[in-house]
Amino acid sequence: MLADSWRVRLAGEVGARSLRELGEDRLSAKKGCRNAVELLARITLASERTLTQRMRLGAAVRPRTALTGDTLPAAFPAASAALRAGALGYDSAAAIIDTLDPIRSRVGDLNLERAETALVAAATGPTVESPLPFSADEVRGQARVWEQVLDPDGTEPVEERAMQARGISAGLTRDGLVHRKMALLPEIDAKFETLLNAYLNPRSKPTFTDADPDAPKDPRATAQARHDVFASLIDGAARSADAPRIGGAAPTVLVSVRQADLDRRCGSGFIEGCDAALSMRAVEQFVCAGGTQTVLIGDDGRLISLSTSDRVFNAQQRRAITLRDGGCIIPGCTIPAAWSEIHHVIAHRDGGKTETCNGVLLCWFHHRTIETSGWQILMIDGVPHVKPPPWLRGGRSDAETPWRRSTKSRTQLADQLEAASAAESRAGSSPTRC
Template sequence: MLADLVQLGQDAAKLAAAPLWPLADDEITACLGAAHRLEQTAAALQMRLVRHAELRGVPAAEGHRDTISWLRARLLSDRGPARELADRATALARRPDVEQALIEGRADARQAIAITDALDNVAEGLAELDQTTTAEAAEITEQATATLIEMAGRLPAVQLRRVGERILDHVAPHLAERAEEIALAQQEARAHRVRGFTLSAPAAGIVRLSGSLGLEDAATVQAALHALCSPIPGDEQRPAQRRADALVEVCRLALRTGELPESAGEPAQVAVTVGFDPLTQALGAATTETGARLSAETARRLACDARILPAVLGGAGQVLDLGRSQRLATTSLRQALTLRDRGCAFPDCDRPPRWTDAHHVVSWTAGGPTSLDNLVLLCRQHHRLMHHPTSGWQIHSAADGRPVFIPPPAVDPTRRPRRNLFHPRK
């Protein structure tokens, strides 16, 4: 078998490197389907091999605490894909009919897992019903299996999972309502047990988020994010980008309330270390508590609305002097800004005060004072814009003390001053 697999891999490698330009359009489509079929068959073989390795105790014999760590070492895999492979191998082992459908190409790996999850829910619900015998439950499960495998020929995994949640409506409608009630209760309890949230180590400036929530918790998160995810005219961000910004804004609001529990005796906060050149009065790159590096531009933006703790470091990094912490925008000053600007002051932005930072018109690091005349409320998006070195936007204080914005020539060749007309004025 090993020799056959090695040969198959070599043949597949030759096909992957073969020129594709001689193929007709229909041949490209047909080859894509065949390649996908080959991938799914290989996935089925991987799952079977993993399962047999588990049954024989191979991971433990090689000194690993579980199958996931064994797969990570053997396949040089990240934890997420390793866990997914181990979980799929266990799931398919319980459903040989679904495994055979995967091998024969009647379902792909994602569809197969959607089917096994649905069948597990069916089995849990039927097991709690007094009016079903073991034989009847087995017959219903068999019908559900056949129906879902047949539907896999028409529906992708996402839709198949939705249908699977109501499969008893198709094969046993007289039991569907009660069995679904039981299955949902068990599903909610299981979701609560397996819930989790992780942030990956930074890679190329990106931290990946992954996790699992129950339906109730997910609805709460979606409700919190929804208000901040609405498209803004002229906003070309993707929905996923708007959701990412909304998640950060919700967390920023929570930090700003001051109601979060303390951490190590300090209020919950983002802490960074920033280099400062006293000769040029310029900030350098910043380092977070986790060791992540942030650009000097980000450091300047953070310094606009942050608590600053000055520290003098020697050449070897030792602390020579530690100043007293002070808040740049005091509570009373923040209230004055809210009364004046009513929210983000950028022209026609609708973000309310609680979603804004206090931005220094003349940078604090350049000697700008922390005063009402030198501060303006900006939402995170427009705060980034004003700190971008090539944005071209300028801010001035008008005779009435309110900020006015001067657009760059690319936005308005005449550079006429603009104000926010959205926030109501008394």
């Protein structure tokens, strides 16, 4: 714990000597760094996230300077003394300070001092309540109790506090996933939840015919399905005409991949600003939906040539495919056309052209899994037809399973319904033969 103490104290000291108010005299500027976090990162090689937390704690446990120049005690003197002595651990100190500091202005220094003293005593133990020191999680729970006791209602309205606390954190990459924390206002969360539920519930989708016999039960966990709806929502928002332009173009994610890896269909791709590498399957989905642009770089790192963007369905083609397909063409999927990507039925690498007769609408999830899910797509006279995976065929072989026309377009469905009704009428009025 002494090592933790020194890390926090030194981070707080570097932060204090690198305040923006000090101008060119700040320590970070003298060392050629833009701020204290960069300076500490270069010295310690720790992550900026960790260093920011240490600096925040360090500022709370170091002596303060008044406007008169006088030295004042630390904002949390009991935690500061226990931390310096090595009796208080980093996590317990963070639990105390992170919980109590936001309510200081509402409960006053005297009440906060009572809570701090009791929490430090519990964390360093023993106390009357416990013969052993509290763990960091127990300290945080106890701190929450003090928070409720000292500030049951809050002089600041709950809604105003919620407005200040709302946000979506920057992502932290771990195990191939980017983890973010979201704190949504209740009305925003309600809208988001309703939107997700609407597209996860097939009964919310109006249809012209009876229930789709080929509509599969969704194999995804609820959380996975919610993620995929959100992914489609993001795609739709990025393509919207109302989306802000970046460099004169719609918001575009740039993925870099070596041509040799793309040709071999192995290796990884990379997104600027994202720590996680992309699988080749993800790269190929980007290529299919967003096209490619070839950049030729010489052995010496010099940029030699840049091709124009190709393999991209233009706006006119997208409108035509949207009118024909009406949404993701996989039966049972309710993702609308505006949120769907355009998939090359015959891949470009196999000679497929970027034409309306070779493009179909697929949602993000079905586009990502089209080669592994078992769903088959075939264009017959320019019309999309599908076959379900083997597990949905009721024991029928591939040869025994017919291709089925697939569309979510209401006008197309209306035409099909009229044609079916006309056929039934003709069959009913024709003379029967014995």
